[in-house]
Structure formats: structure tokens, C-alpha cells
Amino acid sequence: MRANANVCVIIAAKNAAATIGRAVRSALAEPETAEVVVIDDGSSDETAAIARQADDGTARLKIARFEVNQGPAAARNRAISISTAPVIAILDADDFFFPGRLKNLVSHRDWDFIADNIAFVDEENAATAHLALDDFDAAPRAISLLEFIEGNISKRGVRRGEIGFLKPLMRRAFLDEHRLRYQESLRLGEDYDLYVRALTKGARYTIIHSCGYGAVVRGNSLSGSHRTIDLQRLYEADRAILAENTLSGEARTLVSRHERHIRRRYELREFLDVKKRSGAAAALLHALLRPSALPAIAGGILADKTDRFRSRAQAAPVALGGSGALRYLLQQPARDGARRQK
Incomplete structure (x- = not known):
């Protein structure tokens, strides 16, 4: 696929007024973005209004709303249904893209799903977090169904690194051909379920170690609690x-x-x-x-x-401090042994 492929960035958001603007701006800043579709999933705050304020006037931003919260799976399915771009990217409402992420991903060939590394950033420093994409060896590799499932079985005492946390780009054609969408009854593991079902149908899932997705660590994140x-x-x-x-x-x-x-x-x-x-x-x-x-x-x-007696050093993401340190989901040494901070 050409590096200028059209990408639709879909954002499911509930009560995300504090962060949705940053997410939308980061998606619209990517030249490969054809559409940004925000689904306000029954918010009681100004999520939709703040998202509109982030519009850049290019007519690429679309916003829809559920009056009653239906969950991220339903919101993402709705976004997919009203979008038209051939490639779909998932962005959580409190996260952001580092500049150049989409160009880096779509430059690779022969994939149905492709994911890059994730950098964990604390909320306090998210506005100033940055990295140079060319400081990482991409090291692309195909991931099998077996490796994917194994990577989603967490182990106590081991730093969390589940492959299911990755945010891949997905080819719409593959999803449509196999009638794949998020299972709307799930409010936990909806990504895992979709990717497993895709892999059972022969999806080519590529992982690269270059980093372009910023995941903001917040104490009240919905991903940290569930029913x-x-x-x-x-x-x-x-x-x-x-x-x-x-x-x-x-x-x-x-x-x-x-x-x-x-x-x-x-x-x-x-x-x-x-x-x-x-x-x-x-x-x-x-x-x-x-x-x-x-x-x-x-x-x-x-x-x-x-x-209670374990050290929290492994489990807790490293905060972005004065040195610009980031913690990455996929462990990969930087090119030439050091990450250059601009």
C-alpha cells in the first residue's frame, strides 16, 4: 500500500472533554488522515463540543453521538459504518499520535493489520512528549494467532506487555470480506476478541517496533477498571x-x-x-x-x-520526567543505543 493511503481515525469517547481535543488534533495533523470520526458515547460533559473546537477546517472531522452510553465496541462499529476510508485506525480519546505515525505504518506492505510500539506517557507531561520515529529499528515481523493469544495472558510479577494493547491499522476490505466487527456485548477485551477472530480467518498481522502511539496513563482510565x-x-x-x-x-x-x-x-x-x-x-x-x-x-x-510486598517498579509506567524517559510496550533498543530527544 502506498504511503499516501487514506486512513480513517475513529475515536470512541465518553466524558473525555479534558483530552479529546488533543486526540483529534493529533489525528488531523497526519497527512494520511482522510477522516476523523468521533463518537460521543453518551457523555455528560462537553466532549462533542470540545472535539468540534479541534476541527482544522479541512472537512475531515465527523462527530456523531449516542444519547445513551453503549460502550466502545458499539461506538467503534458506528464509526466504521459512517466512514469510507480503506484503512481504519483506532485512537483512544485520552491518547494521541506522535507526528509521522501513519506515514510510517502505511509505508509497509503486505498486511491486513499493522501495529507499532506504544509509548506510555503520564498526563502531566503529555503535551510536551515527543520522540523521533527514525530513532527506532522497525524490525517488522508477522505475528501468529498462537503468539497473539500467548501475549494476552498476563502473568503476576511480570511487567504488563499484552500484545492486545497495541492499536493496529486495519484494512476495511478484510473486515468486510469476513464480516468482522467489534462484539458489542463486550466492554472489556473487545480488541482482543476482534483480533483473534481475524487471525483465525487468516489475517496478516504485522508488528513493527517503531513507536508512534502515545498512551496517556491516567488513574481513572476505564481500561484500568471493569465490572x-x-x-x-x-x-x-x-x-x-x-x-x-x-x-x-x-x-x-x-x-x-x-x-x-x-x-x-x-x-x-x-x-x-x-x-x-x-x-x-x-x-x-x-x-x-x-x-x-x-x-x-x-x-x-x-x-x-x-x-502488597512486591515492588511497583515493574508494574507502574515510568513517568515522563525531565530526562524525557518513556516506557514502551514492546522492548526494543533504540538505533545506535540511544533515543534522540528533540
Whole structure:
């Protein structure tokens, strides 16, 4: 695909008045952006108005609104339905593109999905964060279904680096050919579910280690909290994939492993919900009546207590300080051993 390919940047936003302007401006600043579609997902603040204020007058910005919150999957599906560009880029409402990101991505060939590295930036310094894209070795590589699923099973005591956090560009033609859209019942892991289903249908997913996406670390981010039912719906989505009977033996084993991983988190959360709502005795009875959930409950409680004594150095993103330090999702040494800060 040519470097000047048209890209639609879709932004699902709820109560994002503080950050939506930055996100929209960063998307419109990319010459490869043909459209920016913002879906105001039932906001109670001035999200839509602030987004309009970020318009650059090129008629590329489109804004639609849900009167009642429907979740990021529904908002993204709506954005896809009203856009026309052949390439779709996802941008969260509190994040931003570093200059040159889209040109760098679309310059690569032979992909249906392509993702670059993510730099984690603290909110305080997001306005001044910058990097030079040519300071990174792209090191493009194809990612398999097996590697993708494995990369989405988090491990305690290991710095979070799930591949599912990446924000790939997606070819509309592939999505349409295979009738792929976000599963709107999911409010957690909707990206993981879409990418797994795409990979089972033969999607070519390329990852490059160059960095162009800025993810702003905020304490009240929705990605950091979720409901018990969201965990249930996510493991049920894995079960739906397994029910299609299109997976190889190894892939089926890994999807089943991910399903168990999420289900165990759900079982622990359900136990804690009962305890909070009805007390320790009711929670104990709840656990005893579900013997298959006991290992998840006991193991989760033990691990949570152990975590109190762990260092937070690995789990917490490094704040962007005076030295301009950034933490990256994909670990890749900079070209010539150092990142140049402009």
C-alpha cells in the first residue's frame, strides 16, 4: 500500500472533554488522515463540543453521538459504518499520535493489520512528549494467532506487555470480506476478541517496533477498571470462538488457556463481590457451593496479599520526567543505543 493511503481515525469517547481535543488534533495533523470520526458515547460533559473546537477546517472531522452510553465496541462499529476510508485506525480519546505515525505504518506492505510500539506517557507531561520515529529499528515481523493469544495472558510479577494493547491499522476490505466487527456485548477485551477472530480467518498481522502511539496513563482510565460481568462476557467470547471448531489443536489449547485465565479472574471477582455485598460468611458459603472455583478464589486471594510486598517498579509506567524517559510496550533498543530527544 502506498504511503499516501487514506486512513480513517475513529475515536470512541465518553466524558473525555479534558483530552479529546488533543486526540483529534493529533489525528488531523497526519497527512494520511482522510477522516476523523468521533463518537460521543453518551457523555455528560462537553466532549462533542470540545472535539468540534479541534476541527482544522479541512472537512475531515465527523462527530456523531449516542444519547445513551453503549460502550466502545458499539461506538467503534458506528464509526466504521459512517466512514469510507480503506484503512481504519483506532485512537483512544485520552491518547494521541506522535507526528509521522501513519506515514510510517502505511509505508509497509503486505498486511491486513499493522501495529507499532506504544509509548506510555503520564498526563502531566503529555503535551510536551515527543520522540523521533527514525530513532527506532522497525524490525517488522508477522505475528501468529498462537503468539497473539500467548501475549494476552498476563502473568503476576511480570511487567504488563499484552500484545492486545497495541492499536493496529486495519484494512476495511478484510473486515468486510469476513464480516468482522467489534462484539458489542463486550466492554472489556473487545480488541482482543476482534483480533483473534481475524487471525483465525487468516489475517496478516504485522508488528513493527517503531513507536508512534502515545498512551496517556491516567488513574481513572476505564481500561484500568471493569465490572464482574465484563470478565464473564470475555471468557464467554473465548468459548464462542472455541465453538466454531476452526482452530488447530495448538490454537485451541491456547484459546482454552486464555478462557480459563479470564474465568478464574471472574470467579475471584464474583467471590469478592459477594463478600462486599453480604459479608464474609455469605462469601464463604458462595465459595463452598462452587468447588470448581475454589482454586481460583484461594489462589487469587493469596496472590493479592503477596502483591502488597512486591515492588511497583515493574508494574507502574515510568513517568515522563525531565530526562524525557518513556516506557514502551514492546522492548526494543533504540538505533545506535540511544533515543534522540528533540
